[in-house]
Amino acid sequence: MFDRDFEWSELVRFVTYPGPEATLGVVSGRRRQGKTFLLDGIARATDGFFFAASEATEAESLRQYGVAMARFEGRTVPYRFTHWDEAVEATMHLATARTGPLTVVIDEFPFLAKASPELPSLLQRALGPQGRREGGPVRLLLCGSALSFMGNLLSGTAPLRGRASLELIVPTLDFRLAADFWGITDPRLAMLVNSVVGGTPAYGREFTLGDVPADLDDFGPWILRNILNPGRPLFREARFLLAEEPDLRDTALYHGVLAAIAQGNHTRGGIASFLERKSTDLGHALTVLEDTGMISREPDAFHGKRSAYRINEPILTFYYALMRPEWSDLERPGQAESVWQRSHPTFRSKVIGPHFEQLCRTWTRWYASPDTLGGQRTRVESGTVADTAARASHEVDVAAFGRDEDGRETLLAIGEAKWNETMGFGHVQRLEHIRDLIRARGTVNAPATRLLCFSGAGFTDDLHARAAHDPNIQLVDLERLYKGA
Template identity: 40%
Template sequence: MPQRQKPGQLLDREHEWALLNDFLADPAPELRLAILSGRRRNGKSFLLEALTEAVGGLYLTAVQEEGRVPALHRFTEAIAAHAGVRPGAMRLDDWRDVLTAALDVVNRAPGAPLVVIDELPYLLQHSPEIPGFLQLLYDQSQSAKAPGGRIVLCGSAMSVMSELLSGTKPLRGRAVLDLRLPAFDYRTARTHWGIEDPAVALQVDAVLGGAPGYRPLAPAPTPQSDVEFGPWVERTVLDPGRALYSRVEAEFLLREDPRITHRTLYYDVLTAVARGASTPAKVGAALERSRSAMVAPLELLESTGYVRRDQDLLRTRHPVISVADPVIRFNQLITLPMVDLVERRRGSQVWRSSRPTYHSKILGPHFEDTAREWARAFADDETGLALGAVGTAEISDPTARTKHEVDLLALAPGERPQSPRTTIALIGEAKATVQPRGLKDLERLEHIRALLAEQGHRSDDAALALFSLHGFHQDLITAAGRRPDVLLVDVAALYGDGPVRGS
């Protein structure tokens, strides 16, 4: 089958579109399976609907809280419609018959023999036998005892989707694709929102992230200046009458995972992590619980994608836990602590009083995350730096009896994290504070580079990068112009609008 061109209305997603096209183009006559998962509002359905329309496939979607019999009937009617059969002419009483009929129909119809089953976890709540029937059809198709074709299974409940291929589950070893659709990166998100000012785009990204499904729900107009940003926040995530009210959205996201049954505990864990508790022990201390009691909740939140666990690039057994979802982080830090005021329509008062929290706990950490994303995705093309693993590190300073937290550390390509003697390619600091960065910031990075060398790492040739939301003092700019090892990255350069200063 020839490659189908990605539709113009589908922003980004070139990699996923190409993989799905290759999946469909496989000439093998046997049944092939693919899994697509991702957080709600990341655009999974939009992508699969576009693919199904482009190739003439059959798109079926489950409905939350729909019973088994209504679901069977609705799927049967959709299959009949795709086959051009009059309504009510087809009767299918179990999921094996439904799946077999769907494959028969798409194999006879013009176009690709594609069946998409969206929101599969909703079906599994009442019909857990579906993966077993898919296994049976898959195995029988290998000997031409069942129809071939291509089936894509999609869902937002991340733990359910990841378990489809785990352990002794029926579909283990039978899916040729296991895609997790991420949110847009920060540059694509800016294009999606249509924001000219990169500093404003960064702030919108800090509050809502890159989930493309949020833009149709947000009130117009999109903010284009810092003056417009505050009122926009008040009438979106801080307005109980809006679809993007953060309390409702956070609850909606957490309900996606059927294992999250005691939401109060998970809310408390998320709040502790958002406030800076970065290890299981610190989360336990914040909630007056033992470290061991926090392991299971944190692992569950990590599997859903709402919490991220990174490892220190230089130290073993030193996890760094953070809230990965911007909407949940905003809810835990700003909405929930003042929910009574918010629900009395006092969003402007809440926003004014919460600005210090927003800058220190939301915008600051998000700016650091964005700097690391720039290093992973764009630094090579825009600076010529060849970088391997990118992350954070905590560096001991025995003389000063302190530790230095490094916002951005990049190893040389091929270097393994946590190795005793590793080559450091980049050491960076990212600050969203209102003060421009100066020579003292550069001196701190030079000191950290020397400490790393003293500790046995090969850091002498490491580049030093300063990221600033509010620019740089002229003396630092002058120094960077004379030195080949210094990079200055302001918000324009972070978004590709301007050059990276330095060599």
């Protein structure tokens, strides 16, 4: 197990609760994050019952469930349930023969609920006062990767709302943990790999069989071996991620929205223009993609009514920006290397560049120290600042906000991120100009806003000299991004 201490401790606390009543826990998270590994581990550690559902009809699922339950109890004859009402009742009595609580895990629960929509209501009744009195101390864990479904399982007027004692989301590994997981010590190589596969644990083990780039020179060959290779699962992973979401029906539209964002269209209007549709036509698609966790909507730091859409899973960005436009060639043997060579500009501008900016915001939000930012941050976003005199607008890659002694929100720092460009004094002057514009507007409190320069290629000597004597200028290279604060 790697870096799942919090999740494991919460599961242990839940399954070892000594109370006599049945309890419910819900575990969710994006696909390939290790949820099944965790739940199988907790079931084994407590000698519990683990059932992995599959996409099947109600009758077939009941047969599979009856066989699994009989096997767990050591019975030679499987249970023959005709309805989930019987199966739920039998499940809640599994613990009656034990002196303590019993762990029961149902993995991929959305498959069962899709075929049997009444199942959550049956569980609600079993977990109600009467069911708790008649059953035993079952510790029921429902797990699923369909984020929209799992998110609604306990919300609003859903039958199971208010019944759960545990609501656990298993996150993807952040960029620092991902580097440790892959065993990559070179921060530049770690950033490149992360821009393609992110922090999904399965991609570092099962999907690549532990194949890690040996060094920077091996990054391109590694891409050819694992990502652009039709014989490897990561080649079609992005397509499968979309196909596996039950709420995505008009797949052509969802593919189009993701392609638009990957090509650099982050606003609703930009996406609509790319697809040659009205922006009002995209509301449902954007909401569904948000609910499934594939994209996120980030507010503009300086304009409350504006927002930017970004893809959460790097493998999706890589696919829609680089692979999808070249799909015909990539499917033909021997063409991957030429596709990769001519796609280098796309990779730099559409994949690694935006990914580097996002990780700079992540570092500022979670790793940068108060000494670096000049205070405790409360939120970190990107945004745009209008320059009316020049009839232009300036993009701010990083904007860190905090609060002053009076509790008013204040702009702690603004920053610019350049992946493949050596940053010099000119970049600081640009940030100073943006800071002056923000102060002149007067809508944001910015009395001591610091300037952050993020670069994957380093900084000029004169900028190093200036920053050494001015704490208001902070230089963040890859080494600091991965190891410093």
